[in-house]
């Protein structure tokens with residue numbers, strides 16, 4: 131049995147599909163595609179699938195992944211991308227299908243492209259000038275306070291017309307996972323920032339040595 | 345598609361389950377709007393989760409979209425939080441596919457599934473910026489139409505709609521769209537269009553009828569106010585169900601719907617003639633789909649949607665004359681396609697062991713029986729052909745098969761009901777408990793759980809009980825108390841609902857046009873989502889009645905004389921008045937009537953088919 135990793139984009143309307151719903155959507159799409167994925171045994175067989183490092187609702191991504199298993203031999207993954215894309219709602223587009231590389235636990239960082247209105251520039255400057263940036267993060271063992279500056283000392287950005295473009299790299303995965311929404315919330319302590327005028331797009335996942343997770 | 349407006353994104357970021365408002369589900373249809381002639385907004389006046397569970401919408405969505413130059417899209421009632429955000433941010437109600445506001449559409453169709461959603465319709469019109477009353481809408485507004493079971497007495501909503509559809513929409517709705525397309529292309533006025541639409545079988549244009557009242561408030565006459573309009577509108581039906589294949593694809597919701605599975609309608613109508621049941625009368629006569637078509641469509645549907653659960657739906661699926669053949673055909677592919685079957689409406693009287701096995705290969709859920717009344721006498725009154733012996737036989741089989749939970753459905757407030765009948769509900773539940781413990785083959789080491797779910801009976805138009813007054817709230821409360829006092833076992837659970845919503849349901853079911861004012865008043869005073877207990881406010885409604893000078897009791901607590909002209913007397917669902925009177929009189933004598941497939945009771949619905957409903961020469965079940 132081989133584990134196969136399906137890489138897909140999650141954009142537009144699909145950004146509003148929650149993880150729970152995404153599992154159902156992916157399950158049905160795989161079933162429709164007729165691809166030789168492995169079903170669990172037992173009374174109520176279903177397709178085995180797991181998602182690595184899922185996104186928050188409303189955020190977009192270029193690099194989501196879902197692992198499935200297959201017993202097909204020899205394994206020919208060439209038709210998988212198109213077959214599965216055809217069964218997914220628009221916004222979910224399969225980019226690559228390959229035998230699994232790294233374990234999901236290897237994910238240590240994620241990069242994001244964030245946009246915000248130009249009026250937020252002073253807020254970013256204030257962040258860069260600040261000594262510390264304490265944020266409170268909900269964890270399984272209750273709220274935890276940590277310093278964002280320890281993970282993101284300086285925010286680089288460029289302005290085009292009335293929009294700011296930021297590239298962020300934040301800890302991600304099973305260890306410490308810092309959602310960029312935390313930063314947006316924190317910026318609000320320096321001044322007004324309408325969150326709905328910001329967008330968050332995940333652009334990459336990386337391992338501890340900053341090489342790409344695959 | 346990612347260019348959601350800033351306002352829209354803002355609203356989405358502030359509400360629960362934003363996925364209900366974004367559309368783009370698998371199976372949803374996108375077209376180029378510059379290339380379509382008719383844009384149809386199919387509106388369901390309740391939440392996305394509920395609306396996406398209705399089969400009717402899926403049937404019509406597929407039928408309309410099969411026309412290349414028509415585009416049918418969907419809209420639902422936004423939940424309270426989203427409604428507030430849309431109002432605050434001036435986002436007009438839009439359809440999920442194109443995100444275009446409703447007022448850009450040619451036709452807006454609402455489905456009227458239950459009476460308590462009427463205020464939601466007004467809310468959806470107002471969110472769209474569309475004038476509520478048909479009389480206030482000029483040439484340029486979309487045509488606002490209605491369909492669904494409540495159209496059988498459409499009168500309380502008559503002022504708000506341009507067109508209402510009585511009966512089944514498969515053909516009728518396509519004919520309406522074709523007329524609208526023609527009218528657009530030839531530049532007809534709204535009035536000319538309505539006159540053409542009124543010629544389509546089943547189409548009711550409320551503005552073309554005048555209602556005259558007697559001094560005491562009863563109706564004197566309902567008459568067409570212009571030539572060329574039929575005096576009575578006769579419902580449209582699909583004569584041959586096999587002429588319309590069931591949908592082979594659904595829009596598959598991503599945010600879980602209530603019924604989130606593939607479903608195929610196996611038959612329409614019901615042979616039973618239960619006297620309390622409106623659906624049983626409205627969908628007459630009984631028509632079946634062939635096993636081949638059912639199996640083919642079901643397989644295609646599961647394949648196209650990815651659903652792994654299939655249900656066969658209808659008012660009474662096990663009355664299909666070829667049910668075993670259907671199940672055999674489905675079982676031939678279901679397992680290898682990873683699909684499990686469920687049959688929601690099994691009946692106690694023809695529930696066989698082999699049937700039970702065919703449907704429970706996968707899952708043993710609870711067993712449900714609609715006994716409806718607690719004594720044989722009252723079951724005869726309502727013509728519910730279920731006897732204790734049948735319940736006993738079925739439970740015996742089911743307990744042996746491993747079932748341990750039984751749910752029994754009852755009603756209270758039925759005509760001729762006495763406290764003896766109420767006690768009968770508790771007695772029946774107790775008998776089921778006793779049956780379990782006296783069964784040597786019962787599942788070992790497990791107890792039984794019997795739930796009796798007791799609804800308040802609401803007399804409905806087009807049924808033999810339309811003449812009856814509804815039981816008052818105080819009487820129902822007393823019956824509920826008495827029922828609880830009759831229960832002796834901890835294995836029995838009684839569920840019942842507050843009767844306040846049933847009161848309104850009764851008033852609107854049998855109401856007339858004058859109630860339009862009340863609905864609008866209540867809406868303006870904040871009523872919407874009335875089906876949701878947390879938003880339903882009985883006093884607000886009573887204030888609206890008082891403000892409009894209308895006595896609600898006149899509609900639901902008054903006995904209707906057998907020769908009275910009802911508000912729905914010009915809307916003919918096929919069942920004759922004479923039949924209703926006959927059945928009512930038999931009911932009062934506790935005399936039963938046979939099911940249609942054994943013997944015709946002459947209700948008149950066969951005229952819709954143009955021949956007898958059944959071939960009684962054949963050897964029928």
Ligand code: SF4
Nearest residue numbers: 940944945947950957
């Ligand atoms: S005409 Fe006869 S068989 Fe047909 S629906 Fe009416 S009672 Fe039943």
